[in-house]
Amino acid sequence: MIDEIYKHFEEEYPREGCGVIIEGDKFIPCKNIAEDNYSFKFCPEEYISLVMKYKIKAIVHDHVDAPNTPSETDLNNCKVLNLPYYIFTYPDMSLNIVDPKEV
Numbered sequence: 001m002i003d004e005i006y007k008h009f010e011e012e013y014p015r016e017g018c019g020v021i022i023e024g025d026k027f028i029p030c031k032n033i034a035e036d037n038y039s040f041k042f043c044p045e046e047y048i049s050l051v052m053k054y055k056i057k058a059i060v061h062d063h064v065d066a067p068n069t070p071s072e073t074d075l076n077n078c079k080v081l082n083l084p085y086y087i088f089t090y091p092d093m094s095l096n097i098v099d100p101k102e103v
Helices: 002-012 044-053 072-081
Strands: 018-022 026-030 056-064 085-090 095-098
Touching: 002 026, 002 085, 026 044, 056 072, 072 085, 072 095
Parallel strands: 056 085
Antiparallel strands: 018 026, 018 056, 085 095
16 A cells, blocks of 8 residues: 555655545545645545545545644644544655544
Protein backbone atom coordinates (compact mmCIF):
# COMPACT_ATOMS: atom_id res chain seq x y z
CA MET A 1 0.00 0.00 0.00
CA ILE A 2 2.82 2.44 0.81
CA ASP A 3 4.13 2.12 -2.76
CA GLU A 4 0.71 3.10 -4.13
CA ILE A 5 0.53 6.09 -1.80
CA TYR A 6 4.05 7.20 -2.76
CA LYS A 7 3.24 6.87 -6.48
CA HIS A 8 0.13 9.03 -6.05
CA PHE A 9 2.08 11.71 -4.18
CA GLU A 10 4.78 11.60 -6.86
CA GLU A 11 2.17 12.11 -9.60
CA GLU A 12 0.56 15.02 -7.72
CA TYR A 13 3.81 16.82 -6.84
CA PRO A 14 4.12 19.79 -6.27
CA ARG A 15 0.47 19.64 -5.12
CA GLU A 16 -0.59 17.72 -2.03
CA GLY A 17 -1.87 14.27 -2.82
CA CYS A 18 -4.85 12.84 -0.99
CA GLY A 19 -6.93 9.71 -0.70
CA VAL A 20 -8.52 7.25 1.67
CA ILE A 21 -7.70 3.89 3.18
CA ILE A 22 -10.61 1.49 3.12
CA GLU A 23 -11.23 -1.89 4.75
CA GLY A 24 -8.69 -4.44 3.68
CA ASP A 25 -5.99 -1.76 3.87
CA LYS A 26 -6.49 -0.62 0.30
CA PHE A 27 -5.53 2.92 -0.71
CA ILE A 28 -7.83 4.81 -3.06
CA PRO A 29 -6.35 8.04 -4.46
CA CYS A 30 -8.68 11.02 -4.69
CA LYS A 31 -8.70 14.20 -6.72
CA ASN A 32 -7.44 17.26 -4.85
CA ILE A 33 -9.62 20.24 -5.79
CA ALA A 34 -7.87 22.76 -3.51
CA GLU A 35 -6.94 26.00 -5.22
CA ASP A 36 -3.34 25.97 -3.94
CA ASN A 37 -0.52 23.42 -3.80
CA TYR A 38 -0.22 23.34 0.00
CA SER A 39 -3.62 22.07 1.07
CA PHE A 40 -6.07 19.44 -0.01
CA LYS A 41 -9.78 19.31 -0.51
CA PHE A 42 -11.75 16.29 -1.65
CA CYS A 43 -14.26 16.60 -4.43
CA PRO A 44 -17.52 16.31 -2.41
CA GLU A 45 -19.22 14.02 -4.94
CA GLU A 46 -16.20 11.72 -5.09
CA TYR A 47 -15.97 11.52 -1.28
CA ILE A 48 -19.70 10.80 -0.88
CA SER A 49 -19.44 8.08 -3.52
CA LEU A 50 -16.58 6.46 -1.59
CA VAL A 51 -18.51 6.66 1.69
CA MET A 52 -21.49 4.98 0.02
CA LYS A 53 -19.34 2.12 -1.38
CA TYR A 54 -16.72 1.47 1.30
CA LYS A 55 -15.98 1.64 5.00
CA ILE A 56 -13.34 4.35 5.15
CA LYS A 57 -10.67 3.68 7.78
CA ALA A 58 -8.47 6.77 7.35
CA ILE A 59 -7.84 9.95 5.41
CA VAL A 60 -4.42 10.18 3.73
CA HIS A 61 -2.53 13.23 2.50
CA ASP A 62 0.97 14.60 2.32
CA HIS A 63 2.72 17.79 3.28
CA VAL A 64 4.97 18.64 0.35
CA ASP A 65 8.53 19.52 1.35
CA ALA A 66 7.25 20.24 4.87
CA PRO A 67 6.91 18.52 8.27
CA ASN A 68 4.02 16.12 8.84
CA THR A 69 2.74 18.20 11.75
CA PRO A 70 -1.05 18.55 11.44
CA SER A 71 -2.42 21.98 10.61
CA GLU A 72 -5.41 23.41 12.46
CA THR A 73 -7.51 22.44 9.43
CA ASP A 74 -6.18 18.87 9.62
CA LEU A 75 -7.04 18.66 13.31
CA ASN A 76 -10.52 20.14 12.86
CA ASN A 77 -11.40 17.89 9.92
CA CYS A 78 -9.97 14.81 11.66
CA LYS A 79 -12.24 15.48 14.62
CA VAL A 80 -15.33 16.26 12.53
CA LEU A 81 -14.93 13.19 10.30
CA ASN A 82 -13.95 11.03 13.30
CA LEU A 83 -11.33 9.31 11.15
CA PRO A 84 -7.57 8.99 11.63
CA TYR A 85 -5.49 11.32 9.48
CA TYR A 86 -2.38 9.76 7.96
CA ILE A 87 -0.11 12.71 7.21
CA PHE A 88 3.04 11.91 5.26
CA THR A 89 5.95 14.12 4.37
CA TYR A 90 6.88 14.05 0.74
CA PRO A 91 9.28 12.93 -0.59
CA ASP A 92 10.76 11.16 2.47
CA MET A 93 7.41 9.59 3.49
CA SER A 94 7.69 9.88 7.25
CA LEU A 95 4.24 9.33 8.73
CA ASN A 96 2.27 11.03 11.49
CA ILE A 97 -1.06 9.40 12.40
CA VAL A 98 -3.53 11.75 14.05
CA ASP A 99 -6.15 9.95 16.13
CA PRO A 100 -9.50 11.81 16.26
CA LYS A 101 -9.98 10.72 19.88
CA GLU A 102 -6.82 12.63 20.82
CA VAL A 103 -7.67 15.88 19.02
